[in-house]
Amino acid sequence: MSWDEVETLCRLEELRCKDLGVSRANVHEYEVEFICDYKRTKEEEFYLVKWRGFTEAENTWEPKSNLKCRKLMKQFHLDLEKELRRHKRHCVPRRLDKEISSLLAKKAKLRQSLQRWQAHLNHTSNHPGRIYVVNDVDLEGPPRNFTYINNYKAGPGIVLDEMAVGCECTNCIEDPVDGCCPGASLHRIAYNEKQRLRVRAGEPIYECNSRCRCGPDCPNRVVQKGIQFDLCIFKTDNGRGWGVRTLQHINKNTFVMEYIGEIITNEEAEKRGREYDSQGSTYLFDLDYVEDVYTVDAAHYGNISHFVNHSCNPNLQVFNVFIDNIDERLPRIALFSTRAICAGEELTFDYKMQIDPVDLESSRLDSSITLTDLPISKSSPKKRLRVECRCGSDSCRKYLF
Structure with a gap:
């Protein structure tokens, strides 16, 4: 099973797991793991959210006003700006191309993977330096x-x-x-x-x-x-x-x-x-x-x-x-x-x-x-x-x- 599947199972069965960050206090809470896509209308900006502990099939579009993950949104826009510059585009479109949104999701998944590896390295090493x-x-x-x-x-x-x-x-x-x-x-x-x-x-x-x-x-x-x-x-x-x-x-x-x-x-x-x-x-x-x-x-x-x-x-x-x-x-x-x-x-x-x-x-x-x-x-x-x-x-x- 993947980490996501294990975490989803823990939440469904209301099991607590320190390593996965599932506790009594947050077992029923929804936490943004990363942002996959972006679109905007005249009235509102929306983000496609990957929820921690849930599969990608359960991703949802959420208005910016509903989200309290400034760090993740900032990282998403940094990745987006870099990708738009690579395509020599200067303005953020109302809806992202599938190629760009797919790449941004892959970068987010990569960042999660590297963070898990980083945690593993620091858990395994016995030296003071991080x-x-x-x-x-x-x-x-x-x-x-x-x-x-x-x-x-x-x-x-x-x-x-x-x-x-x-x-x-x-x-x-x-x-x-x-x-x-x-x-x-x-x-x-x-x-x-x-x-x-x-x-x-x-x-x-x-x-x-x-x-x-x-x-x-x-x-x-x-x-x-x-x-x-x-x-x-x-x-x-x-x-x-x-x-x-x-x-x-x-x-x-x-x-x-x-x-x-x-x-x-x-x-x-x-x-x-x-x-x-x-x-x-x-x-x-x-x-x-x-x-x-x-x-x-x-x-x-x-x-x-x-x-x-x-x-x-x-x-x-x-x-x-x-x-x-x-x-x-x-x-x-x-x-x-x-x-x-x-x-x-x-x-x-x-x-x-x-x-x-x-x-x-x-x-x-x-x-x-x-x-x-x-x-x-x-x-x-x-x-x-x-x-x-x-x-x-x-x-x-x-x-x-």
Whole structure:
């Protein structure tokens, strides 16, 4: 059954459902779900209303004076004005063409679908930052066969063991005992007192973990706290599919998100890569910090990073992070800001990331990443198609590969 059919049944049987918004107070009330059409006479304006909890066959024409849904009417007229401009029409007609009214109804349904998906994402995610979803470009709805996850998902034959050793520090930044957790691996603490990066690209990050003496407010716990910013998944208008933009200002050297997906072996990645090539898309990220053994596949399981686009001049940089699992073949992949990012700006990183080989550890960090609608063969790099880059930056390389 559809959501509408379930809600209709609840109201007919006078059943209350919190998730559907059917309560004792409103079970007999009529609520406008969205507006489908418009017409006007000399005396009155009328709207064709889709009632929440009722099928479309029960839509009714209502005079404007009967309706108390200003926000929905405003949204309807914004959609209508945009569609009329597309047809190079300047005046709202007395009665809409069927083509236009049909498109407006589809947009309203799409908005409902995206709002439900947005609610599902926020219900599923375990991070403080909220997720919003917007599509003002076309009628594409939520992606199919994609499950939002918060941590790595072990693929066939993969076991993710916790194997970290905790520190004995009481103040990990000001008074680290034996170098704190990074010191055990002969590295320095990656963050300053404001929890911003102070290491260069290519250097690993070792955070405090569940076995450490320090508490959850330790400045050396950043990635494990999850996404802190409100982000928006939006449909791009230049053929790059979905993208992600921040709704809040982000300072330089700040953690933004992890790249999360299903952990698979390279053998499985070769198999899936050929399948993804035939579909014209792939989301494979090699974990080759020390050995090219495992790959992250975010095609069907992932978080918001699944939707982040490429740029030749990105504002995010990849870092390898170790917390409870210090197996260097299985780092967590964290994205940090390379500069201050303004609210409303799209988040991007370089799919063909290169790091100066003189940087410490840089020779071990050469992550191959092929994401978002790219017809690329992982198993045959010499036969990869030249993919046009649409990032639009001044330093664009014109081709991704």
